[in-house]
Amino acid sequence: MNAITNVPTPVNEPVHTYAAGSPELAAVLREADAQRATPLDLPALIGAEWDAGTGVPFEVREPHRTSSVLGTSRHATEEQTERAVAAAAAAADGWAALPYDERAAVFLRAADLLSGRWRDTLNAATMLGQSKTVAQAEIDAACELADFWRFNVAFGREIIAGQPAANSPLTWNRLEYRPLEGFVYAITPFNFTAIAGNLPTAPALMGNTVLWKPSPTQQLAAHHTMRLLQEAGLPPGVINMLPGDGRLVSDVALRHRALAGIHFTGSTATFRHLWAEVAGGLGRYAAYPRIVGETGGKGFVLAHPSADLVALRTALIRGAFEYQGQKCSAASRAYLPRSLWSAIRDDLCSAVESLTMGDVTDPSHFMGAVIDERAYRKHAAAIDAAHADDACTVLAGGTYDDADGWFVRPTIVEIDTPEHAMFDTEYFGPILAVHVYEDDEFEAMATHIADTSTYALTGAVFATDRVALHRGTVLLRNAAGNFYLNDKPTGAVVGQQPFGGARASGTNDKAGAPDNLRRWTSVRAIKENLDPPREHRHPHQGL
Ligand SMILES: NC(=O)c1ccc[n+]([C@@H]2O[C@H](COP(=O)([O-])OP(=O)(O)OC[C@H]3O[C@@H](n4cnc5c(N)ncnc54)[C@H](O)[C@@H]3O)[C@@H](O)[C@H]2O)c1
Numbered sequence: 001m002n003a004i005t006n007v008p009t010p011v012n013e014p015v016h017t018y019a020a021g022s023p024e025l026a027a028v029l030r031e032a033d034a035q036r037a038t039p040l041d042l043p044a045l046i047g048a049e050w051d052a053g054t055g056v057p058f059e060v061r062e063p064h065r066t067s068s069v070l071g072t073s074r075h076a077t078e079e080q081t082e083r084a085v086a087a088a089a090a091a092a093d094g095w096a097a098l099p100y101d102e103r104a105a106v107f108l109r110a111a112d113l114l115s116g117r118w119r120d121t122l123n124a125a126t127m128l129g130q131s132k133t134v135a136q137a138e139i140d141a142a143c144e145l146a147d148f149w150r151f152n153v154a155f156g157r158e159i160i161a162g163q164p165a166a167n168s169p170l171t172w173n174r175l176e177y178r179p180l181e182g183f184v185y186a187i188t189p190f191n192f193t194a195i196a197g198n199l200p201t202a203p204a205l206m207g208n209t210v211l212w213k214p215s216p217t218q219q220l221a222a223h224h225t226m227r228l229l230q231e232a233g234l235p236p237g238v239i240n241m242l243p244g245d246g247r248l249v250s251d252v253a254l255r256h257r258a259l260a261g262i263h264f265t266g267s268t269a270t271f272r273h274l275w276a277e278v279a280g281g282l283g284r285y286a287a288y289p290r291i292v293g294e295t296g297g298k299g300f301v302l303a304h305p306s307a308d309l310v311a312l313r314t315a316l317i318r319g320a321f322e323y324q325g326q327k328c329s330a331a332s333r334a335y336l337p338r339s340l341w342s343a344i345r346d347d348l349c350s351a352v353e354s355l356t357m358g359d360v361t362d363p364s365h366f367m368g369a370v371i372d373e374r375a376y377r378k379h380a381a382a383i384d385a386a387h388a389d390d391a392c393t394v395l396a397g398g399t400y401d402d403a404d405g406w407f408v409r410p411t412i413v414e415i416d417t418p419e420h421a422m423f424d425t426e427y428f429g430p431i432l433a434v435h436v437y438e439d440d441e442f443e444a445m446a447t448h449i450a451d452t453s454t455y456a457l458t459g460a461v462f463a464t465d466r467v468a469l470h471r472g473t474v475l476l477r478n479a480a481g482n483f484y485l486n487d488k489p490t491g492a493v494v495g496q497q498p499f500g501g502a503r504a505s506g507t508n509d510k511a512g513a514p515d516n517l518r519r520w521t522s523v524r525a526i527k528e529n530l531d532p533p534r535e536h537r538h539p540h541q542g543l
């Protein structure tokens, strides 16, 4: 098409409430029943071919009902990975040659399919496979993923419109936004279907081809995401999905000359391992691989004595315990002034004790189960250690139960020493460490947080005193990439709060923002001289 077009102005996908008795709730629960009744094969996708492969099998089970098997997959093998790299290479030229609008249309269509007839499928898969309540699934699998696809299209369009500010006489300067040379390796976490969908598609939108390695525990929703993208018109080979733990995939992908980038979200430890592998292999790649990683967090809430108690209590409960605390953004440590703590403690603890947990298809529950046995054992060990530690007082929760699923009660631990390891260790579960400080030490507390935080992903300050909000913002400048005033530290919205942190929390390339998309282009500057010089000598030579 010979035209400079506009892309649709994105708006955030409206969040359905799934109120008790509503038709929308009934529909998503019907879909969940159907998915339960029909376990799926969850093969790899290589080029156009769904390929079960010969790798070691694994099952996707409901974390809150571990007897229920939702699907069976196999860890992708080296041979499958070699074929996926070849499929990505075969698709690369054709995909890169498509005009931006044609690529964008695939993801706009995917977003509309997800808002409509695919909504229940992806929400139900996320509820069952990742143990999210319907509200948590909706903000993730339906809304955030549709938002990523729609907003990225607008951000990408903004990027490719960027052209040099000046042209000297007789010169025309242009910028071309090329995809990277080679494939991008997208490795995604279990906890957000939206992140899993965004990491392979953001580089693809910018013209790259991708190997996508989802988390084994998220494979059911990943499978449906891939099918949705196919229905939206994604050509074969643009995104190749390789299920499993990724070890054999990495054995091939990280050693391949064509590795052009890694788009990772997951734990700090895994990201450091991947980065070290790439660093150790520099020289083997055709170019320097772009490495983008959003990793662990230890979200803080710092309250000032002027804070609104009800708002603070609500933010602590929702920020710490929604989705069982399995958000990198979760409020896992709180620093509260003594006067407020005396007023809030009993009420907060009894509200936490009253939170119900169980099978997420029972909509009365506030929480489901943690993702798997490994997570459960880790949280149980942290709780046991807190019980045994004289420095810790377990005020709420402090129990766990694996009779039907991986259930850990939401737990609050009060600790006198803010240097305690519980304030710096990411458990990624429903455990909130609380330190109580003297009312006149707000600034000292903020300084302590700023100076000692290994992670720097999310944080919140609660105050009604304007000066305290300002001082908190200044003192905590480097302690969080996403900083909240009088709000919980979770729930960033695409297009509103670009997401990512620094220090051990990642490269802060901000998912849901142009910053991230820029990493997946390699700019070519083109200068054309409209009337090239015909004299090689300069004026100072007396011409
Ligand atoms: N900062 C963010 O935006 C953000 C968002 C979500 C989750 N997280 C973080 O993710 C973590 C929880 O997710 P998780 O348990 O899935 O993390 P994880 O690090 O265990 O796994 C992440 C992904 O890496 C894969 N992986 C592990 N080793 C690999 C290897 N050698 N080669 C290839 N792939 C490999 C896993 O299979 C999974 O797909 C937490 O630390 C959380 O804070 C961060």
Ligand SMILES: N[C@@H](CCC=O)C(=O)O
Pocket: 191, 192, 326, 327, 328, 329, 489, 490, 491, 492, 493, 499
């Ligand atoms: N973006 C999400 C967190 C993603 C990590 O788990 C939030 O803002 O709560």
